[in-house]
Amino acid sequence: MATARPPISVVIPTYHALRYLPACLGAVQAQLRPYDEIVLVDNRSRDRAGAWVRTHLPAVRVIELPYNTGFAGGVNAGIAVARGELIWLINDDALAEPGCVDALWEALRDQPAAGWAAGVLTFSRHPQVVAGAGIRFQADGIATDRALGLPVSDLPAQPQLVFGASGGLALLRRAMLDDIGFFADFFSYLEDADLAWRAQLRGWECVLAPRARARHVYSATAGMFSPFKQRLLGRNRIRMLIRCLPTPLLVACLPAILAYDGMALAYAALRRQADMVAGRLMALAEWPVLQQQRRIIQARRTASLSALARWIEPPGGPVAALRTQRRLAALVAG
Structure with a gap:
């Protein structure tokens, strides 16, 4: 029934x-x-x-x-x-x-x-x-x-x-x-x-x-590649990683995370997209608050590290991300 x-x-x-x-x-x-x-x-x-x-x-x-x-x-x-x-x-x-x-x-x-x-x-x-x-x-x-x-x-x-x-x-x-x-x-x-x-x-x-x-209607509110959206994405990415990833998984992912952000910041400097940098700096300025949130969230973890690790896929890399953005732009433009 x-x-x-x-x-x-x-x-x-x-x-x-x-x-x-x-x-x-x-x-x-x-x-x-x-x-x-x-x-x-x-x-x-x-x-x-x-x-x-x-x-x-x-x-x-x-x-x-x-x-x-x-x-x-x-x-x-x-x-x-x-x-x-x-x-x-x-x-x-x-x-x-x-x-x-x-x-x-x-x-x-x-x-x-x-x-x-x-x-x-x-x-x-x-x-x-x-x-x-x-x-x-x-x-x-x-x-x-x-x-x-x-x-x-x-x-x-x-x-x-x-x-x-x-x-x-x-x-x-x-x-x-x-x-x-x-x-x-x-x-x-x-x-x-x-x-x-x-x-x-x-x-x-x-x-x-x-x-x-x-x-x-994709990104109808903020605009798909608007400076406002780029700033929030940069900030919230760092917030999420600090708050949510258990320490062993964060350590394992850190080289790929730093490599991605290094390439993203270089791209931001080349294209003069200051909001990509500003968003990340906003999150780092919140470090004490984010650390406190992290302690609370991680203290309540019940899932095993192996159960969580199965959801972490290989890094796509900045080139793949750029291709995805171009594909998105073409689809949204019709």
Whole structure:
């Protein structure tokens, strides 16, 4: 007998995305049951997205924040007031395909040790191409989208375990969040990778649901290669590595991490991209706070080092990263 699905709270942070919200919310509402809910968190949007939704979609609970707290802050504010046993995260610029939430739930239901399920994001202009099918982690400290750029047809037919889920499309058990805490205060970018590490440290697995798909407008909020995004990526990368990697794994990965950052800084100097440098310096300035957070996180580790090490893939290198960026630019440009 199939397990009845618990109530779901859909949490959608939004920022200047009113042009996407009617389609996003319509696709989500079509997949919910009467006992589910939608929580929209408006990060002080200038387009007054929250006010529009409150007027035109009164069934949606709207939380309007006094200032922009980023993706992480918006999601955390929504989770804090959500009532469901399951939390469905989806970006405001994503369009869930029919059957998305059912596929997420079925994959999670069949993996009792999994704390969350990852969906598959595809490119809005190229829905046959994968933008992300969960998260992968490399020995050089890069956390990136799995299966990026591959045809959807290359995805596995059945659910499989992965390192973590993208915050853009995931179904989370509240029990996992009660255990490991909410998203780290990263504002945006890599907060889902940080959550994946903290989940793995506590023995919570993640399962990919290949049939759970949503079309995504890639980097619609901050711009794909904007200085703002580069600064946050540089800062949050260092934050994640200091906070989350157990010492033996960090030591083993350190040569590849330093090699990557050395090449990244050289590239930043050559291309005069100061924000790549500034983000890393911001994180290093937080060293005492990050060390304190690290002690707390690592003290709660229950997973073995071997169980964690299996998720660390060989480093891709800066050339591979550059190729990925160019491939992304071509896909986003259509």
